[in-house]
Amino acid sequence: MAILTNLSPRCFSIFQRSMIQSDELPLSEILDSMADGFTIDAPDTRENQAKHPQNPAQAEGLGFPILRCVCLVSMLTGMLINLGFAAYSGKGTGETAILRQLRSSLQRGDIIVADSYHCTYWFIAMCMSIGVHVVMKNHHKRYDNPISAERISETERTIKWIRPQRQSWMSKKDYRKVPQLIEMRLSDVTINKVGSRSEGFTVATTLLDTDIYPSAWIGSVYNGRWIVEPDIGSVKCTMGLEHLRGQSPESLEREIWTAMPTYNLVRLKMMQSGYAAEREIRSMSFTETYQLLSTNWLPCACAGVNEAMVASAQAQGVCAIVEDAIGATHHLFNAINSVLQTFRILRTMGGTNCVFLVVVNCTCRDTVRRYLDTLGLFVQRESHFRKAMIR
Numbered sequence: 001m002a003i004l005t006n007l008s009p010r011c012f013s014i015f016q017r018s019m020i021q022s023d024e025l026p027l028s029e030i031l032d033s034m035a036d037g038f039t040i041d042a043p044d045t046r047e048n049q050a051k052h053p054q055n056p057a058q059a060e061g062l063g064f065p066i067l068r069c070v071c072l073v074s075m076l077t078g079m080l081i082n083l084g085f086a087a088y089s090g091k092g093t094g095e096t097a098i099l100r101q102l103r104s105s106l107q108r109g110d111i112i113v114a115d116s117y118h119c120t121y122w123f124i125a126m127c128m129s130i131g132v133h134v135v136m137k138n139h140h141k142r143y144d145n146p147i148s149a150e151r152i153s154e155t156e157r158t159i160k161w162i163r164p165q166r167q168s169w170m171s172k173k174d175y176r177k178v179p180q181l182i183e184m185r186l187s188d189v190t191i192n193k194v195g196s197r198s199e200g201f202t203v204a205t206t207l208l209d210t211d212i213y214p215s216a217w218i219g220s221v222y223n224g225r226w227i228v229e230p231d232i233g234s235v236k237c238t239m240g241l242e243h244l245r246g247q248s249p250e251s252l253e254r255e256i257w258t259a260m261p262t263y264n265l266v267r268l269k270m271m272q273s274g275y276a277a278e279r280e281i282r283s284m285s286f287t288e289t290y291q292l293l294s295t296n297w298l299p300c301a302c303a304g305v306n307e308a309m310v311a312s313a314q315a316q317g318v319c320a321i322v323e324d325a326i327g328a329t330h331h332l333f334n335a336i337n338s339v340l341q342t343f344r345i346l347r348t349m350g351g352t353n354c355v356f357l358v359v360v361n362c363t364c365r366d367t368v369r370r371y372l373d374t375l376g377l378f379v380q381r382e383s384h385f386r387k388a389m390i391r
Contacts, residue, residue, distance in 0.1 A: 032074070032075040032076060032110070032111045032113065032221075033072045033073060033074055033075065033081050033106075033110060033111070033112055033113070034072070034073045034074075034075050034112075034113045034114065034225050034227075034228040034231075035070065035071070035072055035073075035099055035102075035112055035113070035114040035118060036070070036071065036073070036114065036115070036225075036228045036229070036232060037068065037069060037070045037071075037095040037098070037099075038069050038071075038232050038235075038236065039066050039067065039068055039069065039088065040066070040067050040069060040236065040241055040242055040243070040244060041064040041065060041066050041067070041242075041243055041244065042064060042065040042066075042067065042243075042244040042246060042252055043064070043065070043244070043245065043246070043247055044063075044064050044065065045065075045247050045248070047247070047248045047249060048065040048246075048247070048248065048249060048252065049065050051065070051087070051249040052065040052066060052067050052087045052088065052249065052252075053065065053066075053087060053088065053089065053090075054066060054088075055088060055089070056089050066087075066088035067085045067086070067087070067088065067244075067252070068085060068086055068087065068088050068093055068094075068095065068098065069083060069084070069085040069098075070083070070084050070085075070095050070098040070099050070102065071083045071084075071232070071235075072102055072105055072106075072112075073228050073231050073232075075113065075221075075224060075225075075227070075228075076281070076282075077267060077270075077271055077281055078227075078231050078234075078267050078270075078281070078282065078286070079264050079267045079268070079271075080235075080260055080263060080264055080267075081105050082102045082104075082105040083102075083256075083260060084098040084099075084101050084102055085098070085256065086098055091169070092169070095117065095118070096117070096118060096120060096122075096123055097169075099114075099118060099123065100123065100126060103126065103130060106127070106130060106132045107130075107131075107132075108130065108131030108132070109131060109132075109133075110131075110132045110133070111132070111133045111134070111135060111207075111221075112127060112132060112133070112134050112135070112136075113134075113135045113136070113221060113222060113224070113225045114134070114135075114136050114225070115136065115137055115225070116136060116137040116138060116139045116140060117139075118136060119134075119136040119137065119138060119139040119142075119204055120139070121161055121163060121164055121178075121182070122167070122170070122178065124182060124184075124206065125163075125178045125179060125182055127206070128179075128182060128206060129177075133205065133206045133207050134204075134205060134206050135203060135205045135207065135218060135221050135222055136203065136204055136205070136222075137201055137202070137203055137204070137222065138186060138201070138202040138203065138204040139204075142204075144186065144188070144202040145157070145186075146159055148160075149186065152185075152210060153210075153215070155187060155188040155215055156185065156186065156187045156188070156210065156215055157185075157186050158183060158184065158185050158186070158208065159183070159184055159186060160181045160182070160183050160184075161181065161182050161183075161184055162180065162181060163178055163179065163180045163181070163182075182206075183206075183208065184204050184205070184206065185204070185205050185206070185207065185208050185210075186202050186203070186204055187202065187203045187205065187215045187218045187219065188200060188201075188202050188203075188215075189201055189202070189203055189215075189218070189219035189222065189223070190219075203218055203219065203222050205218055227282065230286075231286075234263070234286040234287065234290075235259070235260075235263055238286060238287050238290055239259045239262065239263055240259070241255075241256065241259050244256075266286065266289055266290050266293060267286075269289065269293055270284050270286070270289050
């Protein structure tokens with residue numbers, strides 16, 4: 001199992017002070033993090049298969065080496081706090097086992113938000129031993145309304161969970177260190193969103209103070225956990241880690257090591273520009289930011305940084321290509337808004353002075369022109385391009 005540490009030095013305490021308030025601990029020491037897992041594959045070489053075997057359900061020679069990854073992501077900034085990875089199958093390769101290895105990145109007062117898969121007695125007990133709180137969906141094998149629960153309100157109750165029997169992977173010495181009882185708070189969350197697959201669920205948390213952490217806050221925090229999915233998508237798709245290229249396990253680790261700090265560097269620029277523009281960091285697109293910054297970073301990486309290169313990079317425009325689908329004009333408008341919003345925020349950093357927006361296969365040019373007019377944008381030149389001409 002490999003662990004990448006010090007990816008994000010507490011995600012910069014200045015951004016924590018604006019979100020978290022506590023009378024007991026320094027604000028800079030508290031961090032809200034989301035935990036989730038994902039898989040990536042690697043080239044089918046003998047060395048990779050030996051270190052990271054393919055899915056055991058597949059016949060030999062028909063699958064690729066797979067790595068199971070678990071990450072801790074800052075809910076506020078989207079930065080990677082830590083990441084661990086191991087083989088897809090085998091002893092000690094499950095998500096819970098990898099997540100336990102990331103405990104060194106947690107500090108007293110932190111809050112971990114995760115799905116029901118991690119809502120186990122052993123993980124919660126480990127978090128409580130180091131002063132870390134959890135907000136998780138109640139495990140599907142536990143009752144949401146147990147008879148022995150102490151009612152707080154119509155939608156909330158507290159329950160004391162009893163320590164299960166010792167697992168095969170746990171030593172007797174470690175088992176004796178686990179408390180025999182842990183007190184949990186169960187909070188019912190109702191979902192009124194149209195199209196949702198569920199009408200509600202129950203959240204289990206160690207935050208027992210209902211005055212400081214009301215039920216509505218607990219529900220909103222867990223619902224906010226889903227932003228970790230686009231973050232993982234940025235890591236896998238935008239950063240190109242969905243399919244690794246290394247021909248050996250050492251090359252795979254170097255590839256991951258290179259991509260993770262790069263991901264955080266992009267997030268750092270998003271934090272800086274959002275702070276300068278007084279805008280919500282999470283409202284920015286990682287992919288657009290990555291593309292915008294690449295136009296400035298690439299010349300500097302090739303020729304080094306000097307005054308001429310800095311001036312050229314700052315004056316360089318940004319080209320964004322969006323396509324209009326028939327009957328889906330609102331998607332085109334959303335794409336235009338995403339490009340312009342990211343551009344305006346990054347412009348506060350002095351990074352670029354103009355943006356070129358190419359609309360491909362536009363079936364409603366007059367509507368788009370009127371929409372750009374409402375945004376206060378000046379169309380310098382309008383040309384018609386066929387899709388085949390766009391590379």
